[in-house]
Amino acid sequence: MSMLISLFSAACVLAGVFFFIAGTLGLLRFGDTLSRVHALTKADNLGLGLIALGLLPLVDGIADALKLVVIWALVFLGGTTAAQLVALAVRREQDPPP
């Protein structure tokens, strides 16, 4: 049972790290701002989400698990809002309101 949990954790964390690396590569390599924002939000949401999911079975106590979920939710909320704001700024630059 504990072997299965370890495997699950390792798989989730590795998948999360993969999304972080992919997101970072996208941020560095993509040409336009909107694509870069897209790459970055993948790292924030999926990357951190998978790492948090992988760590969940390893923490002791429901309070620590809850903290992990809250951290992920807050980064999710902050990252999403920042992405929306950047996208709005790009749109205003492309066709400024009259």
Next chain:
Amino acid sequence: MTALLLDLPLALGLFGAGAATLLARSLFGAVLGFISTGLIATLVWVRLEAPDVALTEAVIGAAATSVIILYVASRIGNRATPPAPPPIAQRVLAGILSALLAVLLAHALFSLPEPAPSLAAPVLDNIAPTGLGNPVTAVLMAHRAIDTLLESAVLVFAVFAIWSMAPERRWGRAPGPAFMAEAHGPLAFLAKVLPPIGIVIGVYIAWVGADAPGGKFQGGAVLAAMWVLPWIAGLVAPPSISDMRLRLAIAAGPLVFLMVGLMGFAVAEGFLAYPPGYAKTLILLIETAMTLSVAAAMACMIAGPPERRARP
């Protein structure tokens, strides 16, 4: 081996971020470098097993300071003519002095006696009378309370200094620029959703400081962010800088601290001494007032002096 795998990228990253800050061609790039340096320094403190310092670095160094300089950079960037770079002789001199300082610091670090001198053991031996579980808080609030008292007064003077930048005719207005409200924008959404959660987290960080990493500065900074966010989103207007409630909130922490300190003459051994058995109660009283003051003062520092200019 694992330690090296973790520490080497951190050390190189810290150097890299510092170099990127100094060598950045644009002001905005330099600010981003500074923010990255703060974030990596936070991780370095975590690796050095100093979570209290890491929390402070994250909240004050990487977050609050970054917001302030990002705002300043965006305003300077709008100017037509950038300031002229200093003359070459001044830059060379600054470089030589910095290199000299680095060498001296490295020399001091490498000539430390083994084991390094530490007061950690006496602090842990004398933690019981304070009723606290976190030795860092015991040092800040009991053993070296005078330093923390002076530190808390600095916040009030910083707000004075910022407010005195306001032109005469704007005195008595609300701090900071006037932000336009966007009723359905993403920022307005965040400013409505986040504060209830953030206030609980800020109070929790301040409260847990008695027994675990956390405390008034870290918790107060989170509360300040939760106060500033609805201002920036244009949902609420900040109070006027001549509002007595705002001024009292900023001064409450140092005032309570000073009063408890003076009370020490009457009921304990002297200035800033706590009567036996009441140490934790009094420390919590000071911490509560200080959390309020840190939140109010930092919110005013981030907002800046009163100005009329509206930002969309």
